[in-house]
Amino acid sequence: MAPKSAAAKPRAAAGATTSAGPSKAGPDEKWLNGQLKQLEAQRAASSSDGNWVLEPHQWHEARLNEVLARLLKGSLVSLPAEFREGVEFYVSQLADGPSALAPDAFYDDRELYALLPQDTAGVGGENEVAYQRPADDEEALKAIEKIRAWSETSPHGISNLAKLLKAHQGSALAQEAGLVRISGLLGEQRGKALEVATQGLAPRALMALIEASVLRFPRDPLLQRVGCNAIRAVALSEGGLGICLEAGGAKKVVAVMRAFTTNAEVCRTAAATLAAMANKGKDSSVEMSRIREAGAEAILMDVLPYHSNDLQLDKIARTTIPFLRG
Known part of the structure; x- marks a missing residue:
């Protein structure tokens, strides 16, 4: 089994138990974990002619882990059906492996995440995880x-x-x-x-x-x-x-x-x-x-x-x- 990548680590941490004991994963959490697992497997299966898969998959895995973190902290209540459909389509493109699809036929929809409401939970609180622009050199x-x-x-x-x-x-x-x-x-x-x-x-x-x-x-x-x-x-x-x-x-x-x-x-x-x-x-x-x-x-x-x-x-x-x- 391939070792877990850095992009997959937040998912493992998100499911960790707390002092209050483990919480039962909801349907959206289970669905997200399933999509992340498929993306991780597709990256692991990428051969030399499938290296083009790495960058878009890692990008989407990072975004999906952010979505999962929002579900766990309660700032996101549910996932819109249109968002689910878009992610499932993205993942399904390489269900048969990277060699089954030419790079120019691959659809990388990064607008999907705009379908989710802005994260406003915890504003002003000590646990706030607010967006910050990266510094410019x-x-x-x-x-x-x-x-x-x-x-x-x-x-x-x-x-x-x-x-x-x-x-x-x-x-x-x-x-x-x-x-x-x-x-x-x-x-x-x-x-x-x-x-x-x-x-x-x-x-x-x-x-x-x-x-x-x-x-x-x-x-x-x-x-x-x-x-x-x-x-x-x-x-x-x-x-x-x-x-x-x-x-x-x-x-x-x-x-x-x-x-x-x-x-x-x-x-x-x-x-x-x-x-x-x-x-x-x-x-x-x-x-x-x-x-x-x-x-x-x-x-x-x-x-x-x-x-x-x-x-x-x-x-x-x-x-x-x-x-x-x-």
């Missing part, structure tokens, strides 16, 4: 300054920006700076024809860049907030709404609101993004259908009780919902 800080001043909007220029962000994918601040700059560049071009010099600001390319940045730090509220703002900028750009929706823009915004339901600032920005989409798409049945199918009305209704004193969020939601109902 000197090289990352220099890159951040370069990103903030970025002005090259040709396809080559935006490609270079994407490469710079990828080179500093461990820096949440770098990803934030990139998303803010994308919003700024699009804002400068709003209402203008897309000239040759700015064709790098094509909506499809920008949506891919935005998605890559926000997926790197799913627990970072500020990054998710500026990500929603960047999606709104793409949706409002010339010809951008349809492409934004095709790329799942509305679904991504709804997922962010679902994950950060209790965060007023995130919800306010995300709601404003859905409102902008609905306002621009109100004359297109196809675009409005995509916004509705993303669950925009339901999430707006769901977050309102958490922010009953937030007049701005209340106004955004209540003026947008009639558009969505048609």
Whole structure:
């Protein structure tokens, strides 16, 4: 039997007994342990031609262990059916071994964890396990300054920006700076024809860049907030709404609101993004259908009780919902 990896250790610790005696595992805990066991076995079975499996599996194992820890401490009550289905699909892809699937056919859905509510249990308490941004080194800080001043909007220029962000994918601040700059560049071009010099600001390319940045730090509220703002900028750009929706823009915004339901600032920005989409798409049945199918009305209704004193969020939601109902 292969030795347990570092990624599997939290799972073993999570099941340890306490002074109060062992607790009976619930169905969600049993399910999570089953998925983790399958991922561990798939990694152990990886041959030289299956080494590409290691990085995504280790990433998902770490996230699933975080979910398990939340269930055990009570900050997460249950797992949404959509989350379960997504994890089971991810695991099932390599049920017959890494050699059964080509790497380019493998679907690595890292947005799954945005389906879970934000961890707010223990805030202010001595046992709080809050998200903290990783510190940036000197090289990352220099890159951040370069990103903030970025002005090259040709396809080559935006490609270079994407490469710079990828080179500093461990820096949440770098990803934030990139998303803010994308919003700024699009804002400068709003209402203008897309000239040759700015064709790098094509909506499809920008949506891919935005998605890559926000997926790197799913627990970072500020990054998710500026990500929603960047999606709104793409949706409002010339010809951008349809492409934004095709790329799942509305679904991504709804997922962010679902994950950060209790965060007023995130919800306010995300709601404003859905409102902008609905306002621009109100004359297109196809675009409005995509916004509705993303669950925009339901999430707006769901977050309102958490922010009953937030007049701005209340106004955004209540003026947008009639558009969505048609």
